[in-house]
Amino acid sequence: METKVETGTDIIVSRDEGVLTIAFNRVAKKNAITVAMYRAMADGLAEAAADPAVRAILLRGDETVFCAGNDLADFMKNPPSGQDAPVFQFLQGIASTRKPVVAAVAGAAIGIGTTMLLHCDLVYAAENARFSLPFAQLGLCPEAASSILLPQLAGYHRAAEKLLLGEAFDASEALDMGLVNRVLPVERLNAFALGQAKKLAALPPSSLRATKSLMKDANREAILARIVEEGVQFSKMLLAPEAREALTAFAEKRRADFSKFD
Template sequence: MAVADAELLVEVTGAVATVVIHNPARRNAMTAAMWRQLPEVLDRLAADPAVRALVLTGADGTFCAGADLGDLDELLDAGDASIAVEAEERLAAFAKPTVAAIRGACVGGGCQLAVACDLRIAAGDARFGVPPARLGLVYPAPTTRRLTRLVGPSAAKHLLFTSELIDTERALRIGLVDEVLPADRLAARVDEITSAVAARSQLTVAAAKEIVDGRADADRIAWWHGQVRASGEAREGVAAANERRPARFAWTPPVA
């Protein structure tokens, strides 16, 4: 498989964008070009008002086996300013809900990307690992902190200290994934979740994501409450509930 075949593939179906990590020759390892491509993809999807949710997944039954270490010198020189960390931070800050649909290996850079998503739904064949101790690398500080917030200090240390692969049973127990399903039900469940998100008030969803992630200060929270009053979203939601019909939420983010 040629290097040119290593890329992120993007498909938008209705309100859901799917980004596929595609590098089958390297078990979908992220190349430098792919790390650089991700923020560009995210910017494009963020600007598309039709997109209400994003799914990140991997090609051919594998999520992502890590970062391609062919550019090791660049990685070592960059430290926490690496293109991988920049892409991860951009994914974590993406304004719309993100779901990692995980099959097979989700290791290193793959786990880094999955943890930066809002939700992680895994097939039973998924395996997770954080291998820097096996490679003599220091896991980036932003990445380490995000992992720790998700699974707690003890579980994060286990993953970082041992570089062991863990199965979905343990991943679910420590909070690394939100749901585990048979592989043949994964796509349908992700469709259910993203369809539900797309049907909800985008005002509520966007505000909730900012507040949960700790990115909304008091002024921003007051702005969100002002949006509720000005938009009529709550009136529509209550009316729909009383009339037992689907709500017709119309709020869209203001143009920056």
């Protein structure tokens, strides 16, 4: 039987047959992530890591939207002040977890809504999924170690196209570049992803840990270090004039003008 624990109105953590699900629950705001939501997700990952009854983790949103990235207004009011900030706790947690992580992505996956997927072991997308990495467009830099992980996954030139131009791409292209495992009709997505997570939860946990560690450990320290490095740069750029212009233009629904910057 599924049990639900509401760790906040915008994040719901539930358990079902060894699977701990972390679900975005802020559809009216396109599941844009606030500081409180990062804290709840980090707590969910920590709970999963500490509990041997949890054998797999599932991340999902709504059938209409996965995650529109950071809530920019909240992010500007509460910028990360150090590596203890909830956003970095979440990123360190998802990069470090020894348990398999499955993601179900429908609708928009923007910014960290896409980069968090690079740390998942299995990613399933609905036919309506749309991905984008608009960091450069916002006067910012990549995060979540995506500056390492995306080139490794897709090759340098394809990663550069996504990270420099920040243009959206669909589920079919995400499948072609290896970001997702399979594309499904939206009405099948969440049930299928949960089923895959339950399959993992039924397997010997020691073999899952060993297999994931053998695939990831050679790169793990570099990934964790890059999360820190990107975070320092991101925090500086968030307060710089270029980002201010980009975010102000976004709020005012106008085209940003970067012609005065060199």
